[in-house]
Every structure is written in structure tokens, then in C-alpha cells.
Amino acid sequence: MEIKEIREKWMSNSAEKQEYARHFWDNVAEYYEERELPFWQSNDFLKLLANKVNFTSAMRSLDIGCGVGDYSMVIAPKVKLVVGTDLSPAMIEAAKKKSQENRVKNAEFICADWSALDVDALGWRSAFDLVFAHMTPAIDSAAMLEKMMACSKSYCFLTKPTRRQDSVLDPIKKILGLVSGSTFDTHIAEAFELVWHFGSCPEFFYWQDTWKFDHSLEEACAWYSAKIRTQHEIGNAEEKIIRAYLNGISLDGRIQEEIKSTIVTMYWQQ
Numbered sequence: 001m002e003i004k005e006i007r008e009k010w011m012s013n014s015a016e017k018q019e020y021a022r023h024f025w026d027n028v029a030e031y032y033e034e035r036e037l038p039f040w041q042s043n044d045f046l047k048l049l050a051n052k053v054n055f056t057s058a059m060r061s062l063d064i065g066c067g068v069g070d071y072s073m074v075i076a077p078k079v080k081l082v083v084g085t086d087l088s089p090a091m092i093e094a095a096k097k098k099s100q101e102n103r104v105k106n107a108e109f110i111c112a113d114w115s116a117l118d119v120d121a122l123g124w125r126s127a128f129d130l131v132f133a134h135m136t137p138a139i140d141s142a143a144m145l146e147k148m149m150a151c152s153k154s155y156c157f158l159t160k161p162t163r164r165q166d167s168v169l170d171p172i173k174k175i176l177g178l179v180s181g182s183t184f185d186t187h188i189a190e191a192f193e194l195v196w197h198f199g200s201c202p203e204f205f206y207w208q209d210t211w212k213f214d215h216s217l218e219e220a221c222a223w224y225s226a227k228i229r230t231q232h233e234i235g236n237a238e239e240k241i242i243r244a245y246l247n248g249i250s251l252d253g254r255i256q257e258e259i260k261s262t263i264v265t266m267y268w269q270q
Contacts (some may be wrong), residue, residue: 003197010190012141018113020229021137022087025067027226029090032068033098039074044207045134045159045265046074052267053155055079059129062151064114065136069095073104079130081106087113087138114138114147124151132157135263137230140187142194149198152270156195160188161209163262168255172224172242178232188264200268211259220246220255 001009040046055078063072066084068091076082076099084107086092092111099107115138119125131152133139139148139158149156162185188204195202215223221243228234228242246255 001193001197003194006190006193006197007142010142010187010194012115012144017230018087018115020226022089022113024226024230025086025088026090027222029068029088029094032070032091033094035068035070037070037074037102044205044209044263045071045157048205048265048267049075049130049132049157053130060127061130061132062124062128064131064133064148065138066095066109067091067136068098069107069109070098071132071134072107072109073099073102075130076104076107079106081108083107083128084109085112085114085117087111114144117147119147119151126150126153128152130155130157132159134159135161139191142190145191145194149195149270154269155267156270157265157267158188158191159263159265160185161261162186162188162264165260166257167259168220168246168249168257169224169227169259172245173228175241175245176228176232176234176238178228188266191266195266195268200270202266202268205265205267207263209261209263211261213257213259215255215257217246217250217253217255220250 038046040050057080059079061075061079061082063069063082063084066072066086069084072082072084072095084095089111092109095109099109128151131148133148134157139145164185192202224242224246225234225239249255
């Protein structure tokens with residue numbers, strides 16, 4: 001497949017949903033801020049980095065879709081500088097606060113929409129030794145991946161939840177007629193085609209993960225409506241359907257969800 005075909009095949013259709021996405025991530029920033037930083041000894045992604053990256057004190061790293069900056073902060077002691085970007089102002093503020101609390105002085109956090117960011121104007125082309133995008137929707141097209149690759153002069157890591165089962169969100173989407181079953185993210189397969197075309201030989205690593213969430217009924221109604229709006233148009237009628245479903249499965253006014261996902265990381269060197 002030619003590069004033009006790959007670009008035409010893998011195009012983002014989420015530009016109009018960016019404001020909804022920003023609002024959603026702003027609203028959940030506090031939850032992520034409260035989480036402990038991951039550990040090199042137990043976190044699968046960090047163990048992979050430790051195995052594949054020859055860290056030095058002169059390196060610069062870019063964290064795309066950094067959220068509250070957990071991975072940036074953990075990597076910071078091993079490199080000269082880490083830069084994290086995220087479209088959510090609340091996430092970036094949380095990252096700055098968290099880095100101060102953890103006394104991380106060589107991490108910078110920038111609020112920016114990756115799809116609109118000009119890497120040449122920022123002087124980021126081939127400026128980073130390590131570039132990674134971990135569990136972020138920011139890399140959702142060939143253009144966004146090419147921008148990621150343009151920033152790296154060596155290591156690249158792209159992590160996506162490819163096969164995912166959401167015990168609450170999946171049934172809601174099915175009721176609304178949005179999907180027929182579990183979520184399958186094909187971006188890793190599309191990313192492989194692009195990276196392979198440019199001459200690199202990607203490696204793939206897999207692991208299983210499970211997340212559990214507990215919300216009040218009101219929190220859940222807001223959470224799932226906002227989550228769906230990041231991908232689909234819904235109105236008052238759909239919100240009433242969501243509320244009715246959640247009310248039907250609530251226990252003592254609480255909604256519990258379990259998410260099971262196959263996590264895939266694609267690693268390559270430029």
C-alpha cells in the first residue's frame with residue numbers, strides 16, 4: 001500500500017469532537033491526580049521502556065497526551081528533560097501540581113491540542129530521543145502519527161487499548177445503536193502500515209489489564225454521557241435512555257464498572 005493510500009485510509013474524524021473530549025478529560029482530571037505514580041518494577045509499560053531504551057542524562061523525552069504527567073515524572077530522573085502535552089487544561093494543571101509535590105524539576109507540561117500543534121514552530125522536529133504516546137486518543141490518524149515520528153530522532157512507543165470490554169459503557173452504546181459489542185481499536189494495525197512504509201521494523205508487546213470504577217448515579221450519568229459525546233452526537237433523548245439504564249443497574253445508588261482490555265505497545269526506532 002502506498003503512503004497516499006495509508007493516509008487516506010487512516011484519517012481522523014474527531015476534529016469536531018475535540019471540545020467534548022477536552023470537557024470530559026477536564027472533569028476526570030481530579031480522579032487521575034489522586035493516583036500514585038507507577039513503579040518501574042511493576043508497571044508493564046515502564047518495564048518495557050527499561051528493557052528497550054538506553055537512558056542517559058543527556059536525553060530529551062516527549063510525552064504525547066500526558067494526562068496528569070505520571071509517566072513523565074517517573075522518567076524525568078533518567079533524562080535531561082521531559083515535555084508533556086495534553087489538550088486538557090485541568091490535566092496540565094494537575095500535572096504541574098503533582099510534579100511540584102514530587103519535586104520533579106526537569107519536566108515541562110504544555111496545554112496543547114496535538115492535532116493543532118506546530119512542531120516546527122516549537123523547534124521539536126527531531127528534537128527528542130524518546131517520544132511516546134501512552135493510552136491517548138491524540139494519535140488517531142496517519143497525520144498525527146507522522147507528527148509524532150517527526151519529533152523523534154530515536155525511540156518511539158505507541159500504546160493503545162485494542163480489545164476492550166466495558167461492563168457498563170458497552171451495553172449503553174448497544175442500546176443507543178452506536179456499536180454492536182465490545183470496542184476494537186484498529187489504530188495499532190494502521191500505525192504498523194505507516195511505520196513499516198517508512199522503513200522501520202516495529203516490535204509488539206501485549207498485556208492484559210483490568211480497571212474498576214465506582215460512581216454515584218449522578219456522577220455516572222454525567223460520566224457516560226460525556227464519554228459518549230467524545231465520539232458520537234447525542235441529545236436529551238439519548239441522555240434519558242442512559243439515565244434509565246443506569247438507574248436500572250444501580251445498587252444502593254452506585255454504579256460499578258469493570259473494564260478489561262488487551263493493551264498493545266508498538267515500539268520502533270527511527
